Amino acid sequence: MMVKLLCICEEITLEEVQKVIKEEGIKDIETLKRRLRIGMGPCGGRYCINTILRMYPQLFGDTARGKSDTELNVPPSRPPLKPIPLYTFKER
Amino acid sequence: MVVKQSVEVAIIGGGSTGLMTAYYLAREGVKDIHIFEGRYLGFGSTGRCAGGVRASFASDVHVKLMKESISRWLSLREEISGLEFVQDGYLWLLTTEELVEVHKKLSAYQNSLGVPTRILERDEIRDMVPIELNDILAALYDPMAGKASPLKFLWSVRRKLRELGVAIHEYTPVTNVRVSGGRARSITINESKDVEVGGHVVVAAGVWCKDILERIGVKIPLKKDPHHLLVTEKYVQFIKPLVIHKETGSYIVQHETGSLLIGTEFPVPEEDTTLRYGYLRKAVTIMSRYFPQILSTNLLRVWIGYYEVTPDHHPIVGVIPHLENLVVATGFSGHGYMMAPIIGEELKNIILEGKPKLPETRELRLERFEEGKLLKESAVFG
Ligand SMILES: Cc1cc2nc3c(=O)[nH]c(=O)nc-3n(C[C@H](O)[C@H](O)[C@H](O)COP(=O)(O)OP(=O)(O)OC[C@H]3O[C@@H](n4cnc5c(N)ncnc54)[C@H](O)[C@@H]3O)c2cc1C
Numbered sequence: 001m002m003v004k005l006l007c008i009c010e011e012i013t014l015e016e017v018q019k020v021i022k023e024e025g026i027k028d029i030e031t032l033k034r035r036l037r038i039g040m041g042p043c044g045g046r047y048c049i050n051t052i053l054r055m056y057p058q059l060f061g062d063t064a065r066g067k068s069d070t071e072l073n074v075p076p077s078r079p080p081l082k083p084i085p086l087y088t089f090k091e092r
Numbered sequence: 093m094v095v096k097q098s099v100e101v102a103i104i105g106g107g108s109t110g111l112m113t114a115y116y117l118a119r120e121g122v123k124d125i126h127i128f129e130g131r132y133l134g135f136g137s138t139g140r141c142a143g144g145v146r147a148s149f150a151s152d153v154h155v156k157l158m159k160e161s162i163s164r165w166l167s168l169r170e171e172i173s174g175l176e177f178v179q180d181g182y183l184w185l186l187t188t189e190e191l192v193e194v195h196k197k198l199s200a201y202q203n204s205l206g207v208p209t210r211i212l213e214r215d216e217i218r219d220m221v222p223i224e225l226n227d228i229l230a231a232l233y234d235p236m237a238g239k240a241s242p243l244k245f246l247w248s249v250r251r252k253l254r255e256l257g258v259a260i261h262e263y264t265p266v267t268n269v270r271v272s273g274g275r276a277r278s279i280t281i282n283e284s285k286d287v288e289v290g291g292h293v294v295v296a297a298g299v300w301c302k303d304i305l306e307r308i309g310v311k312i313p314l315k316k317d318p319h320h321l322l323v324t325e326k327y328v329q330f331i332k333p334l335v336i337h338k339e340t341g342s343y344i345v346q347h348e349t350g351s352l353l354i355g356t357e358f359p360v361p362e363e364d365t366t367l368r369y370g371y372l373r374k375a376v377t378i379m380s381r382y383f384p385q386i387l388s389t390n391l392l393r394v395w396i397g398y399y400e401v402t403p404d405h406h407p408i409v410g411v412i413p414h415l416e417n418l419v420v421a422t423g424f425s426g427h428g429y430m431m432a433p434i435i436g437e438e439l440k441n442i443i444l445e446g447k448p449k450l451p452e453t454r455e456l457r458l459e460r461f462e463e464g465k466l467l468k469e470s471a472v473f474g
Binding site: 024025027028030031034035037040041042044073078079080083084085086087088089090091 | 131132133134135139243246247250251254262263324325349367369372373375376377380386387388389390391392393394395
């Protein structure tokens, strides 16, 4: 069977996402993110959160069209843009 | 979810305090409990905290309440599927003779209250964690302490509360509380709808308790104290206890996912949540002195959350004077998450029995500030 990965960093499948949304009554991306760690891996949500936005109607049964990031509760981007090794910050 | 015209218990705030209050009430069979959360569960300090849990404090109130809370954490992990609490201890690294002396006394004091902390010599420290000892002279080890992933806490408790029939209204800010005749009568949600409250209103809104209460003329001495935290990419499991560098208030903890959380004292103004490069430099420089392994791992994210600070660094818990059914719980400094189980249970006792069970909780009354009876604590750190 083909597995559809929705979040590559945390290896979360589309099926798992649909399951927790349904069973746990999740209605927003922020809660979904904290539930399955989607968007919390090295990509910083660059891939998975966009996929979720594209699939919004399918996942949440509601349309995303014409709504702002705030209305959709799109998680804010947090620095750094890309993971950086900790040694970058060490005082020498 | 459409909110009804009237509810029995209204809890304002979906952080650890509000969630645990709802849990202990529901477990006791109370019906019609509603949590109102302005954003999503964990938006406040709870979703931004490090998840450390300890009883090694320097005041009777904190030590005794935290001993009780830890016994609740141990039961909660049985009662709530998915909730994690790992009793891997706390290790306080001591780098000056003075600190060692103070912590010897502290350990004796904690032992006298039944918290089995002990002083470790250098080689005992090395047996416990893979560390470069450098200037470390000794450490205080607290075997009763541990860690509980805040994210797992949030979703597992959310799921449990739904099972128990608690209504959770997310994205539903409470914009007013109406009081008359010495009682809270109703709350206003989304600036438009009034919901009557038959039983109690619990204000568990973290640093925002101050704003909510000020609207009804109640002043509480509460300040926001912003603290940074960073998380790294997953790293091989290598460090079990939460480790604190006492002299600088820096700490590191590795949760089950493998990610490392590193914090440090880095004071910034009350309302300023700009992320500071200086914090990253300080946190990484100090921690890598003892754990150089971490330098090769990647910084994933950094954020700021608030400690909720009162003048005596002890929480405010109890009924608001002259408002018999309005209860507040906040002011936990950097310890509100670990205290949430015992505070939630005590709020349940206040609501159902009219008073908390433990004498220590009674000392947390708001009135103490006006009466000038401040409590004492010396071990608040980053
Ligand atoms: C970086 C950092 C590290 C920390 N580490 C630890 C630690 O290791 N161990 C520990 O025990 N503690 C730690 N703390 C402290 C701990 O996070 C807090 O003390 C605790 O989470 C407070 O929980 P709370 O439920 O009282 O408040 P919060 O978690 O802040 O919850 C309050 C909620 O109320 C909501 N709210 C606000 N106003 C309204 C309104 N008008 N209507 C509806 N909802 C509203 C908010 O959105 C928020 O979700 C740390 C804190 C920080 C910042």
